[in-house]
Amino acid sequence: MKNVLFTISLIFAMSLLIAGIIFAEEENSTKADTYRVVGIGDSLKEAEIDAYQNAIIEFFKKNLTREDIKTNSNKLLKEFFSLNKIKTYIKSSKVVSNEGSSKVKLVVDISLDTQKITETLNKLGINLKNSDAKEEKDEN
Structure with missing residues (x-):
């Protein structure tokens, strides 16, 4: 059960990290324009x-x-x-x-x-x- 919760929380953390990177790229391209x-x-x-x-x-x-x-x-x-x-x-x-x-x-x-x-x-x-x-x- 601990492994399942750990895996789910790891996936959630990775998805937040990826979303943050994508948002940061969009923000930087907007500032450049x-x-x-x-x-x-x-x-x-x-x-x-x-x-x-x-x-x-x-x-x-x-x-x-x-x-x-x-x-x-x-x-x-x-x-x-x-x-x-x-x-x-x-x-x-x-x-x-x-x-x-x-x-x-x-x-x-x-x-x-x-x-x-x-x-x-x-x-x-x-x-x-x-x-x-x-x-x-x-x-x-």
């Missing part, structure tokens, strides 16, 4: 849009080469910075601080939909810096 940026504008809406654009710029700095950005700047501007499309790449945003005097200044944590951004970049023929390394890891 979140950028703390500043948005400045004449109105709250302008400051918010500026913050969205700055988050996408930070993603590009981190994941694209300078050469890709220079070569494809028109495509990137047209696809990612048009007002009617920019919100489709944002998972969530949380205003951290809101300072207003003559201009509105927001500090915002923005989570990007990196999967959607990556798919769009691939459609435009632009690959991420480390996409080859990621593919090799996936194959192994």
Whole structure:
């Protein structure tokens, strides 16, 4: 009877450990997709849009080469910075601080939909810096 209880408690402990590891991986990937940026504008809406654009710029700095950005700047501007499309790449945003005097200044944590951004970049023929390394890891 003791062996059965010990086995059940061991299985339960292992399942909690595995669930904790899986949750931690999801949490880390979410944090990696979140950028703390500043948005400045004449109105709250302008400051918010500026913050969205700055988050996408930070993603590009981190994941694209300078050469890709220079070569494809028109495509990137047209696809990612048009007002009617920019919100489709944002998972969530949380205003951290809101300072207003003559201009509105927001500090915002923005989570990007990196999967959607990556798919769009691939459609435009632009690959991420480390996409080859990621593919090799996936194959192994």
